[in-house]
Amino acid sequence: xxxxxxxxxxMFVQEKEAVTLDCTYDTSDPSYxxxxxxxxxxxxxxxxxxxxxYDQQNATEGRYSLNFQKARKSANLxxxxxxxxxxxxxxxxxxxxxGNQFYFGTGTSLTVIP
Amino acid sequence: xxxxxxxPRYKIIEKRQSVAFWCNPISGxxxxxxxxxxxxxxxxxxxxxxxxxxxxxxxxxxDRFSAERLKGVDSTLKIQPAKLExxxxxxxASSLAGLRAQFFGPxxxxxxx
Numbered sequence: 247x248x249x250x251x252x253x254x255x256x257m258f259v260q261e262k263e264a265v266t267l268d269c270t271y272d273t274s275d276p277s278y279x280x281x282x283x284x285x286x287x288x289x290x291x292x293x294x295x296x297x298x299x300y301d302q303q304n305a306t307e308g309r310y311s312l313n314f315q316k317a318r319k320s321a322n323l324x325x326x327x328x329x330x331x332x333x334x335x336x337x338x339x340x341x342x343x344x345g346n347q348f349y350f351g352t353g354t355s356l357t358v359i360p
Numbered sequence: 361x362x363x364x365x366x367x368p369r370y371k372i373i374e375k376r377q378s379v380a381f382w383c384n385p386i387s388g389x390x391x392x393x394x395x396x397x398x399x400x401x402x403x404x405x406x407x408x409x410x411x412x413x414x415x416x417x418x419x420x421x422x423d424r425f426s427a428e429r430l431k432g433v434d435s436t437l438k439i440q441p442a443k444l445e446x447x448x449x450x451x452x453a454s455s456l457a458g459l460r461a462q463f464f465g466p467x468x469x470x471x472x473x
Contacts, residue, residue, distance in 0.1 A: 279460070279461075281461055281462075283464075289467050291464035293462070293463060293464075337402055339462075341459055343458070347408065347416060348393065350402045352401070352402050353401075
């Protein structure tokens with residue numbers, strides 16, 4: 247089974263609107279971390295936001311927030327007030343405490359329309 | 361705080377030649393990762409080091425790829441001999457132990473002709 251599933255290969259959003267990028271995960275480890283990365287066309291992977299499995303509140307970092315639904319095993323990224331510079335690939339990732347490995351999804355390509 | 365450094369940024373070689381990439385992680389990061397990212401795909405883990413020991417190299421094509429991390433700091437990844445399908449971006453990342461984020465270097469874009 248896939249550890250991380252991103253079902254949206256491509257998404258479009260109007261500038262200044264909010265957008266949600268979906269991510270579901272699969273693990274039996276009770277302790278894990280969830281991450282989102284942004285990869286613009288320049289190729290660099292940029293860390294955006296982290297959510298721990300024991301965190302009671304959803305993580306937020308500026309315009310980024312993570313909608314964490316533990317029972318559904320989902321960790322969706324919400325970008326508020328989209329900007330043209332948000333156009334990029336977005337990867338969801340998970341790290342399990344046991345094994346110390348990182349698992350990446352296949353990514354979602356986001357295009358912000360002026 | 362300096363980020364993850366990688367060199368070279370670009371490399372063009374012919375098939376059957378050899379190539380080496382270098383990575384210097386963020387100071388104090390015990391875990392170091394090498395990924396291969398083919399255009400349009402997500403990163404694929406090649407090898408993971410914890411200090412200078414290998415944690416996972418299950419997806420490293422060991423007949424042609426090798427990696428080392430001497431003294432638990434810098435790391436080199438080598439391909440010998442290169443094939444056309446090795447054309448990709450090679451990303452190095454590092455992290456602290458535990459449930460911490462990885463931080464990536466700028467990558468090396470390899471083209472094999």
